[in-house]
Amino acid sequence: MSKNKIVRMTVAGLVLVVLFIIVFQVLIRKPYTTMKVAAIPEGEYDPAVWGKHYPLEYESYLRTKETAPSPTGYGGSEKIQKSVKEPEILINFKGMAFSIDYAEDRGHLYALEDLRSTKRIDKTTAGACMTCKTAQLAEIFNEKGWNYAKIPLLELLPRLKHPVVCGNCHDPKTMNLRVINPAFIEAMTQRGIDVKKASREEMRSYVCGQCHVEYYFVPADKKVILPWANGLHPEQIYEYYSAKPNNFAMDWKHPDSETPMLKAQHPEFEVWSGGVHAKSGVSCVDCHMPYMKADGQKYTSHWVTSPMKHLKEACRTCHTQSEQWLLDQVKSTQAEVWEMQHTAGQIVANAHETIGKASKATGANSAELDKARELVRKAQWYWDFVAAENSMGFHNPTMILTTLGRSVDLAHRAIASSEKVLANEKMNLSGKKPAGRDRR
Ligand code: HEC
Numbered sequence: 108m109s110k111n112k113i114v115r116m117t118v119a120g121l122v123l124v125v126l127f128i129i130v131f132q133v134l135i136r137k138p139y140t141t142m143k144v145a146a147i148p149e150g151e152y153d154p155a156v157w158g159k160h161y162p163l164e165y166e167s168y169l170r171t172k173e174t175a176p177s178p179t180g181y182g183g184s185e186k187i188q189k190s191v192k193e194p195e196i197l198i199n200f201k202g203m204a205f206s207i208d209y210a211e212d213r214g215h216l217y218a219l220e221d222l223r224s225t226k227r228i229d230k231t232t233a234g235a236c237m238t239c240k241t242a243q244l245a246e247i248f249n250e251k252g253w254n255y256a257k258i259p260l261l262e263l264l265p266r267l268k269h270p271v272v273c274g275n276c277h278d279p280k281t282m283n284l285r286v287i288n289p290a291f292i293e294a295m296t297q298r299g300i301d302v303k304k305a306s307r308e309e310m311r312s313y314v315c316g317q318c319h320v321e322y323y324f325v326p327a328d329k330k331v332i333l334p335w336a337n338g339l340h341p342e343q344i345y346e347y348y349s350a351k352p353n354n355f356a357m358d359w360k361h362p363d364s365e366t367p368m369l370k371a372q373h374p375e376f377e378v379w380s381g382g383v384h385a386k387s388g389v390s391c392v393d394c395h396m397p398y399m400k401a402d403g404q405k406y407t408s409h410w411v412t413s414p415m416k417h418l419k420e421a422c423r424t425c426h427t428q429s430e431q432w433l434l435d436q437v438k439s440t441q442a443e444v445w446e447m448q449h450t451a452g453q454i455v456a457n458a459h460e461t462i463g464k465a466s467k468a469t470g471a472n473s474a475e476l477d478k479a480r481e482l483v484r485k486a487q488w489y490w491d492f493v494a495a496e497n498s499m500g501f502h503n504p505t506m507i508l509t510t511l512g513r514s515v516d517l518a519h520r521a522i523a524s525s526e527k528v529l530a531n532e533k534m535n536l537s538g539k540k541p542a543g544r545d546r547r
C-alpha cells in the first residue's frame with residue numbers, strides 16, 4: 108500500500124468516526140428528531156387519547172398507579188400516614204388539618220383521587236387547592252383568570268376529570284415542554300426569569316417546579332403565591348413571611364403554645380436548586396424520568412417515582428460506581444437526616460408543651476413568652492421545611508442538615524425561655540424575689 112493511500116484511508120476512517128459520533132449524539136440528545144408529532148387539540152386532557160399517538164410514554168405513565176415501597180425505606184408510593192413514624196406531627200400541627208390527615212405522596216395518577224378523599228377539605232376549602240392536581244387548570248384559568256382560586260373547591264371538583272396528565276407538561280400541538288401554573292410563571296418573572304424563553308434543559312426542571320414548591324394563598328382572594336421574593340432558601344422564605352402583616356404570616360394558631368404558625372409545603376424545587384446536582388446541571392427529569400429502551404426504541408420514562416426503583420437508568424448514566432454503592436450512599440444520607448428530623452420534631456413538640464405550661468403560670472412574663480413563641484415558630488418552620496420535603500434530605504444533604512441544626516437550637520432556646528417563666532412562678536409562689544430580667 109502506498110503512503111498516500113494509507114493517509115487517505117486514515118482520513119476517510121476519521122471522517123466516518125466523526126460522522127458516526129455526530130449522528131449518535133443527535134440521536135441521544137434529541138429524542139424528538141425521529142418522533143412524529145400528532146396534532147392533539149388544545150383542551151384535550153384525556154391521557155388515553157394522547158397515549159394512542161405516544162404509546163411508550165403513556166404505558167410508562169400508567170405505572171404511576173403502582174404503589175410499591177422504595178428500596179431506601181424512605182421514599183415510596185404507599186399512602187401511609189406520616190404520624191405513624193413521627194407522632195410528633197400530631198403535637199406540632201395540633202389545631203390544624205395536617206394533624207388529622209397527612210399521608211406520604213404517591214403517583215401522579217392519584218393526585219385528584221387523593222385530593223377528593225383527604226379529610227383536610229371541607230366546604231370552606233378554596234378552589235386554589237386544585238392548582239397542582241390537574242391539567243384542567245389550563246382551561247379553568249383561561250376561562251376565569253385568578254377568580255377560580257376563591258371558588259369553593261367542592262364546586263369545581265365535579266368538573267375535574269384528569270389529574271396530573273400530559274397537558275400539565277406538554278403543549279399538545281408541538282409536544283414541547285410547557286408550564287401552565289400561573290403562580291410559578293409569576294414567581295419566576297419576579298425573579299427575572301422568563302419561562303417562555305427557557306432552554307430545554309431548564310424546562311426539564313421547571314415542569315416539576317410548577318408544583319413541587321412551597322406556596323401560600325393570599326387570605327383575601329386565595330391567589331396562589333410562591334414566596335420567593337427574597338430567594339429560595341428556608342431562611343429567606345421565613346423572612347419573606349415575617350415581613351408580611353399578621354394575617355399573611357400565619358396559617359393557624361397553635362392551641363398549646365398560642366403561637367401563630369406557618370405550614371411548609373413540599374419544597375423539592377427549592378431544596379434541589381441549591382444542591383450539588385442542580386449546580387452540576389442535573390435536572391429533576393434526569394433522575395426521575397430517565398431514558399429507557401423498548402425494542403431498540405429510546406423514550407423518556409413517564410413513570411415518575413423514586414429514582415431508586417430504576418437506579419441503573421437514573422444514576423449510572425453519570426456515575427460509574429456500582430448500583431449497591433449508590434443505593435448505600437442515598438440510604439446513609441437519609442438515615443442521618445431522618446435521625447435529626449425526628450429529633451428536631453420532638454424538641455419542637457416539647458417546646459410547644461413547655462410554652463403552653465408557662466403561659467398558664469400565674470403572673471407569667473408576657474415578653475419572655477412572646478420571645479419563646481417567636482423561637483418555636485421559627486424552629487418549627489425549619490423542621491417542617493425538611494419534613495415536608497420528600498427526598499429525606501437527598502436533594503441537598505448539607506443544607507438540610509444545617510436547617511435541622513438550626514431548628515434544634517431554636518427549639519431549645521424556646522424551651523429555656525419558657526422554663527425561665529416557670530422558674531419565676533415557682534419563686535413567686537415561694538415568696539422569693541423573681542429572677543426574670545424584664546419582670547415588673
Ligand atoms: C440526582 C438525582 C435527583 C434529582 C436531580 C432530583 N431528585 Fe428527587 N429524589 C431523588 C432521590 C434519590 C430521592 C429519594 C427516593 C427514595 O427515598 O426512594 C428523591 C425523592 C423525590 C421525591 C419523593 C419520592 C417518593 O418516593 O416519595 C420527590 C417528590 C422528588 N424527589 C421530586 C424531585 C423534583 C421535583 C426534583 C427537581 C426539582 C428532583 N426530585 C430532583 C433523586 C433526585
Ligand code: HEC
Pocket residue numbers: 138139142154157158161164165168271272273274275276277282284307311314315392396405406407408409411
Ligand atoms: C410531569 C411532566 C410530564 C407529564 C405529565 C408528561 N410528560 Fe411527556 N415528557 C416530559 C419530559 C420532561 C420529557 C422529556 C423532554 C425533553 O427532554 O425535551 C417528555 C417527553 C415526552 C415525549 C418525547 C419522546 C420521549 O419519550 O422523550 C413524548 C412523546 C411524551 N413526553 C408524551 C407524553 C404523554 C403521552 C404524556 C401523558 C400520558 C406525557 N408525556 C406526560 C414531561 C412530562
Ligand code: HEC
Pocket residue numbers: 183184185211212213214215217218219221222238239240241242271275276314315316317318319391392395396411412413
Ligand atoms: C401539576 C402538578 C405536578 C407536576 C407538574 C409534577 N408533579 Fe409530581 N406530584 C404532584 C402531586 C400532587 C403528587 C402527589 C400525588 C398524590 O400523592 O396523590 C406528586 C407526586 C410525585 C412523586 C411521588 C411519586 C411516588 O411514587 O411516590 C414524585 C417522585 C414526583 N411527583 C416527581 C415529579 C417530577 C420529577 C416532576 C417533573 C417531571 C413532577 N413531579 C411534576 C404534582 C405534580
Ligand code: HEC
Pocket residue numbers: 383384387389393394414415418421422423424425426433434436437504
Ligand atoms: C446527569 C448526571 C447525573 C445523574 C443522572 C446523577 N448524578 Fe449524582 N452527581 C453528578 C455530579 C456532576 C455530581 C457532583 C460531584 C461529581 O462531580 O461527582 C454528583 C454527585 C453525587 C453524589 C455526591 C454528592 C452528594 O450530594 O452527596 C451522590 C451521592 C450522587 N451524586 C448520587 C446520585 C444518585 C443516587 C443518582 C441517581 C438517583 C445520581 N447521583 C444521578 C451527576 C449526576
